[in-house]
Amino acid sequence: MGNETIVETRDLIKIYGDGAEVRALDGVNMRVARGEFVSVMGPSGSGKSTLLNMLGALDRPTGGTVLVNEQDMAGVRDLDTFRARTVGFIFQLHNLIPTLTARENVEVPMRGQPIGARARRSRAKELLELVGLAERMNHLPNQLSGGERQRVAIARSLANEPAIVLADEPTGDLDSQSSADVIALMHHLNRELGTTFIVVTHDPAVARQTDRILVMRDGRIVHEHTVGTPFEEDLAAFRRSGLGKAILAEDEAALASFGLDERAALRRILEGVA
Amino acid sequence: MAADNLGKRVGQTLRILDVPFRIVGIYETGVPFEEGGGVVSLHDAQALFGQPHKVSFLGIWLDDPNQAETVRRQIEARFPEVAVSQASDFADDVVDLKLTRASTWAIAFLALLVGGAGMTNTMVMSVFERTREIGVLRALGWRRGRVLWMILRESLALSLLGGVAGLVAGIAVGEMLSVIPLMTGFVQAHFSIGLFLQALGTALVLGAVGGVYPAWRASRMRPVEALRYE
Numbered sequence: 001m002g003n004e005t006i007v008e009t010r011d012l013i014k015i016y017g018d019g020a021e022v023r024a025l026d027g028v029n030m031r032v033a034r035g036e037f038v039s040v041m042g043p044s045g046s047g048k049s050t051l052l053n054m055l056g057a058l059d060r061p062t063g064g065t066v067l068v069n070e071q072d073m074a075g076v077r078d079l080d081t082f083r084a085r086t087v088g089f090i091f092q093l094h095n096l097i098p099t100l101t102a103r104e105n106v107e108v109p110m111r112g113q114p115i116g117a118r119a120r121r122s123r124a125k126e127l128l129e130l131v132g133l134a135e136r137m138n139h140l141p142n143q144l145s146g147g148e149r150q151r152v153a154i155a156r157s158l159a160n161e162p163a164i165v166l167a168d169e170p171t172g173d174l175d176s177q178s179s180a181d182v183i184a185l186m187h188h189l190n191r192e193l194g195t196t197f198i199v200v201t202h203d204p205a206v207a208r209q210t211d212r213i214l215v216m217r218d219g220r221i222v223h224e225h226t227v228g229t230p231f232e233e234d235l236a237a238f239r240r241s242g243l244g245k246a247i248l249a250e251d252e253a254a255l256a257s258f259g260l261d262e263r264a265a266l267r268r269i270l271e272g273v274a
Numbered sequence: 275m276a277a278d279n280l281g282k283r284v285g286q287t288l289r290i291l292d293v294p295f296r297i298v299g300i301y302e303t304g305v306p307f308e309e310g311g312g313v314v315s316l317h318d319a320q321a322l323f324g325q326p327h328k329v330s331f332l333g334i335w336l337d338d339p340n341q342a343e344t345v346r347r348q349i350e351a352r353f354p355e356v357a358v359s360q361a362s363d364f365a366d367d368v369v370d371l372k373l374t375r376a377s378t379w380a381i382a383f384l385a386l387l388v389g390g391a392g393m394t395n396t397m398v399m400s401v402f403e404r405t406r407e408i409g410v411l412r413a414l415g416w417r418r419g420r421v422l423w424m425i426l427r428e429s430l431a432l433s434l435l436g437g438v439a440g441l442v443a444g445i446a447v448g449e450m451l452s453v454i455p456l457m458t459g460f461v462q463a464h465f466s467i468g469l470f471l472q473a474l475g476t477a478l479v480l481g482a483v484g485g486v487y488p489a490w491r492a493s494r495m496r497p498v499e500a501l502r503y504e
Binding site: 053056058059080081082083084085089091095097108109111112113156160 | 406407410411412413414415416417418420497498501
């Protein structure tokens with residue numbers, strides 16, 4: 001993962017409605033480095049999906065700047081080509097075409113691009129092998145499990161070797177095991193291919209598997225958190241807890257309110273960590 | 275046909291302009307116009323219509339029908355007082371044939387209208403039901419033109435299939451009608467490659483016309499709104 005910025009927003013604003021205005025984005029400033037695996041978390045209505053729509057050129061901002069791969073989106077005339085070549089999308093409901101096989105679905109973004117039919121088929125096959133679905137490439141979506149469908153969607157998102165992949169609640173419709181598999185796959189692809197992933201999720205378990213978490217509320221990024229190892233994450237959680245704060249501050253009165261002395265409190269924390 | 279309509283058999287008497295005639299035979303030619311009439315001797319006809327030693331027209335049967343126009347010019351040059359027409363000209367002048375032709379065109383026009391409206395409705399519903407799918411295609415980088423062409427192509431394929439089905443059904447019905455006793459002579463189906471091509475061409479044009487609006491509508495969908503559609 002390098003330090004080169006691949007996505008940047010400056011005072012990004014999106015307002016919906018003419019009468020009763022809704023400020024879906026209220027001055028978002030963010031930066032994502034090339035090769036990062038970033039998650040965007042927040043409650044419903046916080047602007048996560050709207051942010052993704054701006055980054056993916058699915059919608060135009062009301063104000064501010066969006067830079068993707070050093071391109072100012074305001075200056076991009078051909079958004080269709082931009083979406084085809086620079087961005088890959090993974091949707092919550094996989095959104096595979098039901099009448100096409102897995103391989104044909106992966107080929108969809110490549111149609112209309114300067115790539116021959118044979119090369120297209122070969123690339124689709126290669127991507128399906130990458131996501132572990134080589135033997136299912138001629139199956140229709142209704143013959144695949146939820147997790148498999150989402151893996152086809154991941155393969156599809158990589159069809160044109162995009163600079164960034166935007167995933168909107170990719171595990172929202174999956175059971176816990178499939179969710180874990182999908183996120184693990186995205187993690188693997190991020191490391192293997194160096195593709196930048198930006199994932200919108202409301203699931204902290206998913207967010208903890210990314211490199212960095214951006215927390216949104218009311219159209220703004222209110223908190224950024226670099227994700228450490230699980231041990232570091234647990235330690236950080238204890239540090240933030242009432243007991244942890246009391247120990248760090250050597251606050252005897254606060255410790256007493258827990259009914260513990262310092263040694264017992266430390267033991268409680270270590271037992272929790274172990 | 276005339277015998278059936280009048281309920282007459284050989285040996286019975288038929289009164290024409292109040293003159294009794296004995297039926298000596300019943301003929302079938304396969305031509306409705308001829309089977310709807312009768313044949314009397316020239317002498318009896320001249321007496322019946324008060325036109326002694328006269329004929330109202332002479333029918334000329336040519337060995338080579340391609341010489342019809344040449345023969346007509348020759349007769350007109352030699353007998354200027356005689357009006358000469360080809361059988362096809364005669365057919366054009368007959369009022370009931372004109373009415374039949376007009377009715378046929380009216381029915382065909384209605385069929386085209388209904389077919390076109392049906393095609394448009396089918397494709398509008400198809401586009402409506404695939405709103406989200408179209409949104410996905412646009413999000414994946416498909417251009418408006420590509421989406422438009424996809425819908426139009428589907429419309430053309432459907433109309434071509436419909437045209438072929440219609441041709442098969444038309445041939446089947448035409449053949450059926452020609453073997454039904456009451457219809458024999460009235461309807462004689464005549465098929466040609468030109469007719470088939472005309473029918474298929476019409477179906478394709480209907481498909482194109484009917485599919486244009488839904489295709490345009492699909493291409494104008496904004497991806498972000500189409501993706502939200504459930």
